[in-house]
Amino acid sequence: MAKIFIDGESGTTGLGIKARLEAMPEIELVSLPQAARKDPQAKAALLRQVDLAVLCLPDVAARETANLVATLGDAGPRILDASTAHRVAPGWIYGFPEWRGGQAEAIGGAKLVANPGCYATGAIALLHPLVAAGVVSGDFPITINAISGYSGGGRAMIAEHDAGQAPAFELYALDLEHKHVPEIMAYGGLARRPIFVPSVGHFAQGMLVSIPLFLDALPGKPKGRDLEAALAAHYGASAYVRVVASAEQTRIEPESLNGSNRLELRVFANETHRQVVLVAKLDNLGKGASGAAVQNLGLMLGLDLKP
Incomplete structure (x- = not known):
């Protein structure tokens, strides 16, 4: 039985991971008493006892726990970090098993794994295969x-929507500084910073990520079916x-994959106008967060977990 400590188990992602793992007999969840959660000595003692720590924390706190684990040397557990803190950091493996060939094996052998962002998962899933195949430069x-359900916005946003005090739809991050952009560039294969416009709607879960393209502006002037074929070849079975x-x-609506770890990719093409829109659909709390985390935990622990 593998012992797992979820540091930050009361947050949205932590609760989602905990709910999935509690039903799995191969996993023993351990935790700190509320009064000891900010005590470094108590946390260090617990970390020595577990096989793997999952960090569901703000970035600063995630770095603190990762640094604490580093001081433990071989006595420290492996780490899966669900925050933004280490997604492009040296020494950390990106936790998107389908990103490229061999990535699942890399995750399985890694001591330090960074779980992807929800928007980034959809964008990278669409972009990386096309850039790698030379279809997009x-x-x-x-x-x-992109649009997400409000559950991805944290406690304050969730409370506003649940109380009926939030707008039905809003754009945000219009300073063009969203925290997922660095990982989209790094793992999407982009040399030029993309314009990323996220939004939130008045629905709890679900996500659509869309990328419009002019076909005649792409190398070789491909057809929409060529882009679809490149994606299908990359992801296979x-x-x-x-x-x-x-x-x-x-x-297309955003909610049909809720509660699952599935990710669906589509190419909507108009050959008359030589335009396409690439669309990724996922549950922002599933393949975009907790589901992906459990998938990575299964790889890291060598267990057949069902996210």
């Missing part, structure tokens, strides 16, 4: 639009990432 000017034919579909 790394310095192409990319615009990413992946258990959790699927390329879905858009057929005659002209609209």
Whole structure:
């Protein structure tokens, strides 16, 4: 039985991970009493006893715990960090198993793994295979639009929506400094910073990430089906990432994958106008957070966990 400590188990992501793991007989969850959670000595003692620590903390606190683990040397546990703190940090493995060939194995052998951001998961899933295949150049000017359920916005936003005090829809991060951009660039293969415009809607869970492209501006002037084929070739028979034919579909909603660890990718093309919109759909609390964390935990522990 693997012993896991969730540091920050009362937050949205921590609660989601805990709920998934509690039903798994292969896992023993351990925790600190409320009064000891800010005591470094008590935390260090607990960390020596567990196989893996999951950090569901603000970035500063996540770095503090990671530094504490580092002082323990071989007595310290492996770490899965769900914060933004280490996603592009040297020495950390990016926790997106489907990112490229061998990534799942790299996660399985890593001591330090950084869980991806929710928006970043959708954007990277669309961009990386196309850039790697040369269908999209790394310095192409990319615009990413996305909408998430309000559960990804933290306690204050959740409270506002639950109380009926929040708008039905709003754009945010209009200073163009969203914290997911560095990982989108690093793992999407982008040399030019994309314009990222996130938004939040008055629904609890679900996410759509969309990227519009002019086909004639891409190398070789591909057709929409070429982009779809490149995505399908990359993900093959992946258990959790699927390329879905858009057929005659002209609209898409964000909530149908809620409660799952699945990620669906679509290419909506208009060959007459030579335009496409790439769309990723996922649960921002599933493949975008807690589900992805449990998938990574399974790889790190060598267990067949079902996220």
